[in-house]
Amino acid sequence: MLELKDVNTYYGNIHALKGISLTVNDGEIVTLIGSNGAGKSTTLRTIQGLIKPRSGSVVLDGVELQKLPAHEVATLGVAQSPEGRMIFPRMTVLENLEMGAYVRRDLSSFQNDLEHAFTLFPRLKERISQKGGTLSGGEQQMLAMARAMMAKPKILLLDEPSMGLAPILVELIFDIIKKLNQEGTTILLVEQNALMALSIAHRGYVLQTGEVVLADKAEKLLKDPMVQKTYLGVE
Amino acid sequence: MMKIIRPGITFGIIGGLLTFLFGGWSVAVIGCFMGLGLGLGLAGQFERKNPLELVKSALPTALIAGVILVLLSLYQSSVVQEAIGKRPTAEEIVAKGNLIGFLGAVGFSLLLVALHSLPEKQEQQWKIAVLALVVITFPFVDQASELRWTSQIIFALIFVILGLGLNIVVGYAGLLDLGYAAFFAIGAYTTGILSSPVHNIQWNFWLVIWIAAAMAAIWGLILGAPTLPLRGDYLAIVTLGFGEIVPVLFKNLIDVTIKEPLTCWILPMFGANTTCIVFTEHFDATLGEKGISPIGRPALPLIAHGEPAGAAMTIKIVIMLVAIAILGYLFWRAWSSGNRKPGVMAGFAGALAAIFIFFLPIPRTNNTIIDSVLGIIQPGEFESSRPVTWYFLIIGIILLSIFIIRRLRDSRLGRAWMAIREDELAAAQMGIDPVKTKLLAFAMGATFSGFAGAFYAAYIRGIFPSVFDFSASIIILCVVILGGIGNINGVIVGGLVLMTADRLFLPALKDFLAAFLKTTILPSISDPAVQLAVKDNANPILYRFLLFGLTLAIMMAVRPEGLIPNEQIRAELHEKEAVAEVEAPKSKKGKKG
Ligand SMILES: Nc1ncnc2c1ncn2[C@@H]1O[C@H](COP(=O)(O)OP(=O)(O)O)[C@@H](O)[C@H]1O
Ligand SMILES: [Mg+2]
Numbered sequence: 001m002l003e004l005k006d007v008n009t010y011y012g013n014i015h016a017l018k019g020i021s022l023t024v025n026d027g028e029i030v031t032l033i034g035s036n037g038a039g040k041s042t043t044l045r046t047i048q049g050l051i052k053p054r055s056g057s058v059v060l061d062g063v064e065l066q067k068l069p070a071h072e073v074a075t076l077g078v079a080q081s082p083e084g085r086m087i088f089p090r091m092t093v094l095e096n097l098e099m100g101a102y103v104r105r106d107l108s109s110f111q112n113d114l115e116h117a118f119t120l121f122p123r124l125k126e127r128i129s130q131k132g133g134t135l136s137g138g139e140q141q142m143l144a145m146a147r148a149m150m151a152k153p154k155i156l157l158l159d160e161p162s163m164g165l166a167p168i169l170v171e172l173i174f175d176i177i178k179k180l181n182q183e184g185t186t187i188l189l190v191e192q193n194a195l196m197a198l199s200i201a202h203r204g205y206v207l208q209t210g211e212v213v214l215a216d217k218a219e220k221l222l223k224d225p226m227v228q229k230t231y232l233g234v235e
Numbered sequence: 236m237m238k239i240i241r242p243g244i245t246f247g248i249i250g251g252l253l254t255f256l257f258g259g260w261s262v263a264v265i266g267c268f269m270g271l272g273l274g275l276g277l278a279g280q281f282e283r284k285n286p287l288e289l290v291k292s293a294l295p296t297a298l299i300a301g302v303i304l305v306l307l308s309l310y311q312s313s314v315v316q317e318a319i320g321k322r323p324t325a326e327e328i329v330a331k332g333n334l335i336g337f338l339g340a341v342g343f344s345l346l347l348v349a350l351h352s353l354p355e356k357q358e359q360q361w362k363i364a365v366l367a368l369v370v371i372t373f374p375f376v377d378q379a380s381e382l383r384w385t386s387q388i389i390f391a392l393i394f395v396i397l398g399l400g401l402n403i404v405v406g407y408a409g410l411l412d413l414g415y416a417a418f419f420a421i422g423a424y425t426t427g428i429l430s431s432p433v434h435n436i437q438w439n440f441w442l443v444i445w446i447a448a449a450m451a452a453i454w455g456l457i458l459g460a461p462t463l464p465l466r467g468d469y470l471a472i473v474t475l476g477f478g479e480i481v482p483v484l485f486k487n488l489i490d491v492t493i494k495e496p497l498t499c500w501i502l503p504m505f506g507a508n509t510t511c512i513v514f515t516e517h518f519d520a521t522l523g524e525k526g527i528s529p530i531g532r533p534a535l536p537l538i539a540h541g542e543p544a545g546a547a548m549t550i551k552i553v554i555m556l557v558a559i560a561i562l563g564y565l566f567w568r569a570w571s572s573g574n575r576k577p578g579v580m581a582g583f584a585g586a587l588a589a590i591f592i593f594f595l596p597i598p599r600t601n602n603t604i605i606d607s608v609l610g611i612i613q614p615g616e617f618e619s620s621r622p623v624t625w626y627f628l629i630i631g632i633i634l635l636s637i638f639i640i641r642r643l644r645d646s647r648l649g650r651a652w653m654a655i656r657e658d659e660l661a662a663a664q665m666g667i668d669p670v671k672t673k674l675l676a677f678a679m680g681a682t683f684s685g686f687a688g689a690f691y692a693a694y695i696r697g698i699f700p701s702v703f704d705f706s707a708s709i710i711i712l713c714v715v716i717l718g719g720i721g722n723i724n725g726v727i728v729g730g731l732v733l734m735t736a737d738r739l740f741l742p743a744l745k746d747f748l749a750a751f752l753k754t755t756i757l758p759s760i761s762d763p764a765v766q767l768a769v770k771d772n773a774n775p776i777l778y779r780f781l782l783f784g785l786t787l788a789i790m791m792a793v794r795p796e797g798l799i800p801n802e803q804i805r806a807e808l809h810e811k812e813a814v815a816e817v818e819a820p821k822s823k824k825g826k827k828g
Contacts, residue, residue: 074666088657090803103666
């Protein structure tokens with residue numbers, strides 16, 4: 001469904017992605033793990049068209065995304081819950097969710113989807129007319145995810161959804177990701193919390209300084225000695 | 236208690252002092268407007284309860300405002316009038332004026348407060364009905380009371396339209412435009428060039444106003460395009476530049492020569508022997524500093540009384556039939572989709588009547604009352620001596636603008652503007668095209684200044700480049716900021732307050748001061764040089780920009796979100812307080828649970 005081939009992305013002359021190739025198949029959760037600065041967020045930004053790769057291709061269902069501006073990529077069915085959330089702080093929770101559905105021309109099922117989002121994130125329903133900027137960190141994270149869901153994307157990109165959250169909330173968020181996937185959403189999940197990410201994902205890629213160093217089934221990566229040592233803290 | 240009485244005192248004193256400047260019947264009109272303002276302000280302070288209780292709680296405020304107004308106005312007619320060396324006001328005018336003023340102040344404020352007992356939607360409808368009544372009767376009351384404010388209020392209303400247009404750019408899309416008067420100029424000059432005997436082109440105003448709006452919109456796109464990658468300060472600086480260039484351009488379009496490049500330069504360069512095609516040569520398009528004058532004026536009905544049949548009339552009739560056909564199609568669509576509410580049907584009937592009245596002359600009846608009403612509806616050519624017709628024209632343009640702008644605000648495009656204003660990158664992730672969205676903001680914003688420009692040019696019958704300089708852009712921006720960025724009602728109030736202050740209040744203050752000084756201070760100054768200096772400098776119109784600046788500075792310190800704020804922008808300006816407000820109830824809940 002989504003395929004990156006030999007993608008090279010630069011920030012000025014910083015070579016952030018050095019020939020990344022990866023695929024995400026229909027119905028999968030694929031996770032991208034790696035330490036700080038490895039290029040995980042850059043990969044997602046490249047897929048979404050927020051930065052243009054200098055070479056390589058990003059193909060979604062046969063369409064070359066790397067040539068398109070970000071808003072057209074969104075229209076083709078790519079939604080992201082970005083790092084640092086980037087919700088609209090002065091809009092209410094409901095208005096934020098409405099913005100999430102902006103790409104959809106057909107809004108007949110909007111109410112249903114809204115109800116569905118609220119069953120996954122009941123906390124958001126309580127805060128429906130509160131301004132996004134006044135939500136707590138965890139609530140903002142939920143809002144960013146719910147907003148991305150409202151687009152009914154073909155593929156959902158999640159950038160560190162567990163960052164800065166209390167352990168209980170982390171579990172909740174991962175449960176929801178799993179549930180979303182079971183309902184049929186394809187997910188590309190970027191995480192530093194490798195243990196959690198690998199335990200719900202089908203496959204995983206390990207990124208180091210802009211390069212894919214390992215790619216395998218998630219359960220195999222969990223047993224890989226290098227992964228265990230570097231990302232899972234097992235001696 | 237103090238909180239409720241204070242607005243009464245404030246309004247009473249402001250209203251009373253205004254009567255000092257205008258005298259005569261002014262107390263009656265000022266009293267009514269004061270009542271409206273006070274009522275609109277007070278109603279929101281109370282909870283919804285039964286009308287009698289509401290009236291009871293607002294009564295002290297209303298009475299205080301009315302009494303202060305009348306006391307000051309009586310002081311005006313008995314003492315001030317003499318002090319500034321004017322003849323005393325006739326006793327009958329004093330008695331009736333003060334009575335009407337008092338009743339207007341108390342009556343209107345209590346009426347609006349009592350309306351607060353209704354459910355919100357009904358209250359809104361009644362408020363609109365009351366305001367509509369005031370708007371319709373104002374020019375006639377103005378005429379009867381010999382205040383002659385209407386011709387100046389029309390200028391204020393022009394700035395209301397300009398403010399509404401700029402509000403799209405600055406308020407909705409969040410793009411700071413410091414050169415908005417450029418589009419006002421483009422609308423006005425388009426009208427000037429297309430409907431002035433100077434150029435021998437005299438197209439009908441009703442056509443030209445749409446061309447002016449379209450021209451302004453196109454130039455909105457053209458001037459908007461280079462600013463797209465810019466944000467904040469940089470955007471402001473570039474728009475400032477455009478604002479300076481456009482009037483200078485109009486000043487210098489006095490010797491225009493347009494030749495077809497292929498036949499005049501390119502082919503001859505290769506030795507070909509062609510005759511050069513010249514479109515215009517030495518054409519004086521704008522007449523430079525002199526400006527274009529006179530400019531054609533609108534006339535109603537479109538087909539004049541006794542107009543001979545001919546090509547022109549045929550075209551007008553065809554246009555009328557097309558309008559009726561479009562209306563018929565819309566009616567058919569509404570009817571067949573089951574939208575048969577009486578309100579909608581009445582709207583269609585009204586629109587059909589309006590089309591007939593607009594196009595076809597109604598025969599006169601020899602009944603003076605009916606004929607004078609017809610004279611207002613179909614006045615023939617609009618004249619300066621009858622501001623009423625112009626007044627209703629601009630009110631019509633404003634209503635149309637409000638209707639369109641509200642639809643825009645609530646549309647997909649409107650939501651895209653708000654998202655861009657909040658966070659451009661996040662908006663792009665939502666699938667919003669930032670380029671298209673911003674360009675449309677510039678174009679839509681400019682459209683309304685095109686309307687305003689066309690009206691302005693026809694109203695003053697002439698246009699001069701100096702009118703559209705930087706200060707005009709800043710005044711329009713002041714209107715938006717004073718009223719409340721992003722709020723339609725706010726911008727309307729802002730335009731009315733700022734421009735009536737500029738057009739009515741300052742000139743009246745100038746006359747008042749001059750008369751006052753002449754009878755009091757000036758005679759006691761012996762040195763003629765000092766006397767002259769005092770006389771010349773006691774002119775508040777000289778300080779109008781200082782006063783604008785001061786008003787804005789005070790607003791920014793006291794109420795930065797404007798008189799009637801937009802929710803989102805208030806949140807932006809009071810971020811810290813909002814967070815504190817949300818956290819406080821949360822912690823309370825926590826303790827309980
Ligand atoms: N806006 C930027 N400008 C310049 N360099 C950047 C920018 N964003 C990220 N980088 C650099 O690109 C590399 C990859 O960053 P990123 O994709 O954010 O890493 P990760 O998400 O894996 O922590 C890092 O070396 C980082 O410093
Ligand atoms: Mg990152």
